[in-house]
Amino acid sequence: MSPKVILLFSGKRKCGKDYLTDHLKEKLDDLCEVIKISQPIKSHWAKEKNLSLKDLLSDGEYKELFRLELIKWSEEMRDKDYGYFCRAACQNAADKPVWIVSDIRRKTDIKWFKETYGDCSSLKTIRLTADLETREQRGYKFAAGIDDATSECDLDDFNEWDLVINNGKLRDTLEQQLNSIMTLLPTL
Numbered sequence: 367m368s369p370k371v372i373l374l375f376s377g378k379r380k381c382g383k384d385y386l387t388d389h390l391k392e393k394l395d396d397l398c399e400v401i402k403i404s405q406p407i408k409s410h411w412a413k414e415k416n417l418s419l420k421d422l423l424s425d426g427e428y429k430e431l432f433r434l435e436l437i438k439w440s441e442e443m444r445d446k447d448y449g450y451f452c453r454a455a456c457q458n459a460a461d462k463p464v465w466i467v468s469d470i471r472r473k474t475d476i477k478w479f480k481e482t483y484g485d486c487s488s489l490k491t492i493r494l495t496a497d498l499e500t501r502e503q504r505g506y507k508f509a510a511g512i513d514d515a516t517s518e519c520d521l522d523d524f525n526e527w528d529l530v531i532n533n534g535k536l537r538d539t540l541e542q543q544l545n546s547i548m549t550l551l552p553t554l
């Protein structure tokens with residue numbers, strides 16, 4: 367069964383995607399399922415390449431050895447099938463009225479969700495923003511090849527968000543931020 371509402375969250379590194387979606391999860395509790403598109407990438411790759419997922423996920427030389435290849439492989443998969451990782455992430459998601467997708471990165475991610483669930487679910491897109499100084503205080507440091515790549519920048523010029531939430535300086539309280547998200551939900 368499809369969820370009633372799918373909330374698609376996006377934002378630059380260290381803007382607080384995990385922070386806000388974790389708190390939203392606490393608030394909605396059993397009504398929701400949190401989905402991370404990035405999660406299946408490594409497990410799919412490990413399976414495809416017959417590698418140990420444990421070794422791949424540990425912070426060792428093994429991971430470094432394959433990092434570039436992993437990025438290249440995931441780009442190739444996306445070129446062939448832009449819904450590949452979205453589909454993989456949703457495949458095992460629990461049957462809950464609300465899905466919180468915490469890390470959309472591309473216009474094609476939004477396109478895939480609209481095509482796949484748009485007829486039966488209400489889709490809402492939410493952009494989290496935070497000023498550079500705040501993000502840096504949270505540990506962000508520009509990395510060439512990552513922060514200037516498509517996966518971090520493709521949604522920078524998307525401007526059809528249902529809701530934009532400031533999570534930097536002069537942000538609302540957490541409760542106000544969560545309430546603004548709740549206004550997007552129908553009565554569940």
Ligand SMILES: Nc1ncnc2c1ncn2[C@@H]1O[C@H](COP(=O)(O)OP(=O)(O)OP(=O)(O)O)[C@@H](O)[C@H]1O
Binds near residue numbers: 377381
């Ligand atoms: N509104 C907030 N109040 C206090 N701390 C916050 C707030 N938002 C985020 N943080 C903190 O900032 C840090 C970065 O946030 P978080 O990990 O949620 O960012 P992210 O967007 O998921 O980052 P990444 O894209 O790198 O995974 C965390 O330690 C988090 O607890």
